[in-house]
Amino acid sequence: MLCLAAEENLKKVMPSSLDYQIDCCDAGSWNGYDAYNIFYIYNSFPKTVIHEVNEKLCESVKKRHRKVIVLYLFPEFPEEFAKDSRWRLLKKGFWFELRHGMHIYESI
Numbered sequence: 001m002l003c004l005a006a007e008e009n010l011k012k013v014m015p016s017s018l019d020y021q022i023d024c025c026d027a028g029s030w031n032g033y034d035a036y037n038i039f040y041i042y043n044s045f046p047k048t049v050i051h052e053v054n055e056k057l058c059e060s061v062k063k064r065h066r067k068v069i070v071l072y073l074f075p076e077f078p079e080e081f082a083k084d085s086r087w088r089l090l091k092k093g094f095w096f097e098l099r100h101g102m103h104i105y106e107s108i
Contacts, residue, residue, distance in 0.1 A: 026049075027052070028045075039070045039071065041073065057070065070106075085108070087107060090106055
């Protein structure tokens with residue numbers, strides 16, 4: 001259901017020439033991280049899944065060295081990225097923004 005909604009929303013706002021893919025799966029066990037450089041995480045995962053995603057992303061960067069950007073909107077568990085020396089915080093949401101806005105991390 002969520003993937004169908006995402007597909008419909010993308011059709012409304014993205015040019016038809018843009019190539020994209022929507023994968024419906026468990027983010028913590030997904031193995032497609034190597035193909036992408038930008039990841040958008042909305043605060044929808046429990047802490048264990050955010051931890052698994054962080055580990056998978058770091059493994060992916062180690063295997064296929066590249067710059068990776070993580071956009072973490074309304075971060076509930078930003079410490080999972082902040083405590084990891086493999087990430088640099090580029091932008092931290094402000095305390096006064098709704099649920100601390102967006103944190104942006106880049107791989108080191």
